[in-house]
Amino acid sequence: MAARVDWQEDENLRDDLVKYVRQNLRRKEILDLVQIKYPMYAWSPRTLTRRLQYFRIQFTDYSVDIDDVREAVEEEMNGPGSLLGYRALHQKIREVHGLSVPRNLVYAMMTEVNPQGLIIYIILFLSKFLYYLIYYVRFM
Secondary structure (H helix, E strand, O other), rough: OOOOOHHHHOOHHHHHHHHHOOOOOHHHHHHHHHHHHOOOOOOOHHHHHHHHHHHOOOOOOOOOOOHHHHHHHHHHHHOOHHHHHHHHHHHHHHHOOOOOOOHHHHHHHHHHHHHHHHHHHHHHHHHHHHHHHHHHHHHO
């Protein structure tokens, strides 16, 4: 008889769950992926939540050191991510740097690290918004 493997001891399951949470996938998307990859376990939205809690995997980690976040934002703002919006930068910090921080913390660090870059981004966004507004008003 084959030995039964419990999900608590399945390191591949844990690694995949960490990967999916880092990619900031929704719970429904994670559930679809794990149902396909791990059909030997029973899955439901509540089961997924319990298993994430068991492995201590969180979508947002409020205990991350602010200096780590500042360092990651500085690295991205000095590199090719200087004109990213705060949502895109938040996603990049989650995926590349592995920091699951709240989005408002990323925004605060952006304003602290490079306030001029944020003003430039806002001006670019507003100019695009005004262009589309004028375009749609003219043809309506």
